[in-house]
Amino acid sequence: YNCLIHFYKRLNRVHLLSLVCTLVEHTERVVRHCMDQECGVGEVPSLPRVLPKILITTFSYLGRGEIIATTDLLKAELAKCFSKSRNLLALFLGLVEEIKIRTVLEDELDILVSLCSELVSFHQVLIPLDFKLAVLACMVWRVHVKLISTHKVRLVDRFDLTLAIEAIINSKLCGQLARFRQLL
Secondary structure, eight states: OOOHHHHHHHHHHHHHHHHHHHHHHHHHHHHHHHHHHHHHHTTHHHHHHHHHHHHHHHHHHHHTTTOOOHHHHHHHHHHHHHHHHHHHHHHHHHHEEEEEEEETHHHHHHHHHHHHHHHHHHHHHHHHHHHHHHHHHHHHHHHHHHHHHHHHHHTTTTTTTTTHHHHHHHHHHHHHHHHHHHOO
């Protein structure tokens, strides 16, 4: 009986990861459509508000791969989901770099502030996962810096610019760099 329960739990994880992959693929189509149509934040306000949260949660879950992937099938689904999520993040960052943000409108300014905060949150999720994701983490920081630089006049009173510095200082990366220096 316990073996049967364990089997169903593994099967449910496979289905869950498959569902996540399907949702990520659909979301990728939405992001591509927004890029093709050159949508502004006002036309798709839920995308910059919700997608970073979804991706952060997804990467956090996928980061527990050693615990989750107990079979070859689970490992394959996990790798597939990880790859698709990584591609979606890269595509989303491309959209954010080009999207029109009219900070004279309060709701779009609020979206920008929220988005900048979420971009900072990616650091603590991506850096510990995989060295390959460090490239994506750099892309996230590049987009963050571009948004801050472009809209600094409007953000200065609404966004704590020290959040980025604190995220880097408090990250495991600093600990890893210190250990690396000791090894040298």
